[in-house]
Amino acid sequence: MTAALHAKTPAPGGALAVETVGMTMRFGGFTALDDVSIRIAPGTLHALLGENGAGKSTLVKCMMGFYHASSGQLMVAGREAPVADPRQAHALGLGMVYQHFTLVPSLTAAENLVISREDAPRVIDWRRETAALEEFMARMPFRVPLGQPVSALAAGEKQKLEILKQLYLGRRFLILDEPTSVLTPDEADEVLGHVKALCSAGEITVLMITHKFREVTAFADDVSVLRRGRLVGQGRVADLSHARMAAMMMGEATLPAPAARHGTPGEVVLAVEGAVAPDRSGLKEISVDDLKVRAGEIVGIAGISGNGQMEFMEMLTGQRALISGGMQVNGTPYHATRGEQRRLAIRTLPEEPLRNACAPRMSVAENIAFRSFDAKGAGGKGAPSSFWLNRRQMRKRGEALVAGFKVRTTSVDAPIAALSGGNVQRAVLARELSGDVDLLIISNPCFGLDFAAVSEIRTRIMAARNAGTAVLLMSEDLDEILELSDRVLVMSEGRIVYEVPAAEADIPTLGSHMGGHHMGGHA
């Protein structure tokens, strides 16, 4: 088996030229990819752009052998290369880095690298392997600490390790699917800088999916644009402006103008006082002393991921029991029960909706009905509860919201897991943003959305604020925080360490607090 694989492995070293020819992929009657031919020259960094559901992930899954294209071929180094499964793609020198991490957190970096090898020996001679690894690392333009468990590495380090892993495995064509979505802008720049250097050095060829024009301009050589499964534009990055790329992505559509902010904050809606809860590791505590969100106000919480935002969100949604302190809404204690949520018109949207806010195998219509299935009518504020389920109404409402939020799906009966990442986000936003909302607690709402969807969602959040909704917004995207917030807080190591009116906020100061360099520290 392994011998056969090795026989096919091209001679090591050197970036690969990869080309798709007439790649077409149908899911039943739905064409997700339509005759896509892209040539990626060796040693280049090629960006793949496209709105949500355009078919980007589908294209790379076909290239990697996860999907079998309905028609079309893959050419590697000028020769036709059939890929029936990912192992064959690997044998050809093709590798993929995912949006989420695939490393084993409890193992060290070195262990992760060695076990990822397809020919990993049954009995591993660690002394020899470590020596070989160190020798490998010495040749690399960037390194990560080999001896530490992966769980102790920062997100940027982990992503670097993912890329090193691909190089260690001898991959010479890398696909990166939204590789920077989990990184801070600085981390993203560093990682992409290294990737770009490897391309320029002729070590690898890279195809990168991204929604961020800034990264395309800064690092990519060429760009291809997909729209509804078709290749609609291509070119050298040097010749293209952001506006031109945006136009290719969206066709003739125009962006809605950014929403204006009007009205001033009113009464306090959400008050968190002295709330303390254990963090994920159980070793440290998340402690929010005093946080107030007023009606008609957006309070943004900035911070590098992993500083307690996720746990704080769980505290607010009743998933994480408090050790002390409490939360109040409109002056009365709040425990995030369903009754309270409906009576007070509170909506929440945690990050990674498919994992945290959806039942993946239930249909789109059913997922959209999570707020309203047990209420009469549309499940608005204070709606009386209903014992019987109204399936017809559920479906109709699903269809209306799918249309209203432009969720692209073959049908409202499709399982929500079959939607593209951005469309899952839209479906969940449709659920949480429809109807009266007095308090909106939301985390990374624009994660994985294309730029047009981003501006639309931000407009909706701003409109909710203008209509008097109190909004608590947690986001890793500083631009988003600054664009939307009235007040900006910074969360670091489980505490709110800094607060400033958005009008007076400046990025360097926020950045230094996010990095933990705040004056005086915390008790």
Added chain:
Amino acid sequence: MAEQSVTMAPGTGGRRTEWLAPLARRAEGVVLPVAALIAGFALFALFLLMLGKSPVDFYELVYKAGFGTAFSWQNTLSRAAPLLFAALCVALPARLGLVVIGGEGAIVLGGTATGALGVCLAGTPGVVGLPLMALGGALTGALWIGAVGALRHYRGVNETIASLLMAYIGIALMNFLVEGPLRDPASLNKPSTAPLPRSLQVGDIPGMDVHWGLIVALVCCVLTWVLIERTSWGFAARIAGGNVRAAQVQGLPVGRLIVGFTALGGAFAGLAGFYEVAAVQGSANASLAAGYGYTGILIAFLARQNPLAIIPVAILLAGFEASSGLVQRRMDLPDATILVLKAVVFVVILVSDTLYGRFRLFSPERWRTR
């Protein structure tokens, strides 16, 4: 977003096969289990051939002894009642994503409670005594399986292992009680509780030799279907089963749903015990541990945890049980032969579970626009 960003709502297409789309996924849920059942029978036929017996004779005998005559139908149907209840005890927790396989424990304890209550209530008229006994049996089962759900939710104990181990404890407890404190001194060979007086026994459905438990079990299946498919509680349970985190964020009372659904399942299993004692055995004894709880697992999986589908599947399996004695004797097969058949079918069913979504034929998109 783009103005022309069209949503692919249903009805976009012009194909005439459009109306087939909603049927396709349903068909999958019927065709795959039936195919698995047939594959299981075929594999078992090979096993019989290995033993040098004729599969044709075997299946023919099963048919005759299980479904061939009015008498065999009655025999089959009276075994179907406990199986229906036992399968519900698997299907209800399954809605929450829990695999509970210890219904047997709730059956034997529900039966024991019925026997014990019968002793206390001797002398009361049936209209008073029987409902109290049924309630006692159901409550015992509800506590037993509800505890499994509570352990799962509040303590993180795996419900499959817990329910299985608790089934052994339940059987041991039943043996201890009927051989010790509850034993009727007159029961010599087979330690039992005191026989129930006539007034505290459940009678037969008029015109049939089948007790009322069958009707009650069928009604329970229908009501359970209504509960999980047509009420907001059932929907809430599906959300919790589909993704606990999402259910929590929605503020749903996940703990109460888990304990409630497992307890209801347990109550059904307890009712199976009640009817075994009050309608079949006439007293609680070791015959309660007849394996109905385990066959119920097989039935629920074959029925894809659908309470309505449980009805035909339970009747089919009851036919096997009813015919097993005769078939094994006539064909001179070892006693465990039917067990082997059940095991083969169960393994094939589990394997077939991995095939859902693999066939284009069943994909609704296949029948939509092109």
